[in-house]
Amino acid sequence: MKLDLITSKENSLFKEIRLLQATGSRGQKARLACGQALLEGIHLIQTWVGNPALKTLFTSELGLQNPEIAQAVYDHVEICPETRVYQLEKSLWDLLSDLVNAPHIAGLLDLPNTALAPQQSIATLSGDVIILDRIQDAGNVGSILRTAAAAGFTQVIALSGCAHLWSSKVLRAGMGAHKLLDLYEGWSNQQVLSAITAPLLAATANGELDVFNMSKALIHPVAWVMGSEGQGVSEDLMTQAKGVSIPIDPRVESLNVSTAAAICLFETVRVRRS
Known part of the structure; x- marks a missing residue:
């Protein structure tokens, strides 16, 4: 196996992968421009082992x-x-990763077409869907x-304003889930309303429906809408959706959006299994 050495932080490829790690619109623009995302850590690399979309690997003498x-x-x-396969000098890993004692393994993954050309040629999305409405964390x-x-929900739409689905932090938190999902992002509210065939269910604190009392609705395909951490679900979507609440102790103001999503999705799974 041939290893190409990278010894300087001024190396053009090293600069490129650092740019792919950038947060916000800067990183998203870089990832879309080169059509690649950076996978960091052994678990993510193992997830894509054998997949031709993983075309470049980075490690070090210590890593090997x-x-x-x-x-x-x-x-x-x-x-x-x-x-x-590139071998990086050990000192470069401290610049590459903000993780303490990060394993010396990373890779460049070609983005799927749905990431490079969002919402193009998609007339409808049938079946279960998850819609992320401006979730920024x-x-x-x-x-x-x-x-x-x-939970077996494979279709996810991230509306404009969400954290980029292929950013380093989202990839790490997803723990390999990206490989199992059909991901769409950059959609507008109107594009969602035009493409989704399942009824919209919006998780909201004051929803008229109780998530634990919806057996008839959850038997059929649904489109769960999860709103932004601060503002909730947008008005455009709420006017077309049924509000669904999760009963919690009144002394607690709200649930984290990822916790709320887990409750809604697995209640859907439970209903269908029973």
Whole structure:
């Protein structure tokens, strides 16, 4: 296996992967421009081992001394021999990752077409859907994606204003869920209302429906709408949706949006199993 060395932070490829880590619109613009996202950590790399979309790997001499990392690298290269593997100087990993004692393994993943050309040629989305309405915390977004995959909800739409689904922080929080999901982002409220065929159910504190008393509604495909941490679900969507509340102790003001999503999705699963 051939290793290309990167020894300087001025290396053009190293600068590129640092830019892919940027937060906000700067990072999103960079990821869309090059059509790639950065996978960090052994778990994410293992998730995509053998997938040709993972075309570039980064490790170090120290990383290859880790049996788990070495195995993942060799397994992937054996299946995808065109993969480029770069060995970084140890000092560069402190610049590459903000994680303490981060494992020396990362990779560049080609983004799917749905990420590069959002909402193009999609007339309708049938079946269950999750709609993320301007949820800005990357940890919350990644956690919801992980829950969606665990609950068997494979279609997720992130409206404009959400954290970028392919950002480093969302990928880490998603723990590999991205590979199991059909992800769409950058949609407007109107595009959602035009494309979704299932009835909209909006999780909201003052919803007229109780999530634990909706057996008839949850048997059929639904589109769960999860609103932003501060503002909730937008008015445009609320006018077309049924509000659904989660009963909580009145001394507690609200639930974290990722917790609320987990309750709604797994209540849907429970209803259908029973």
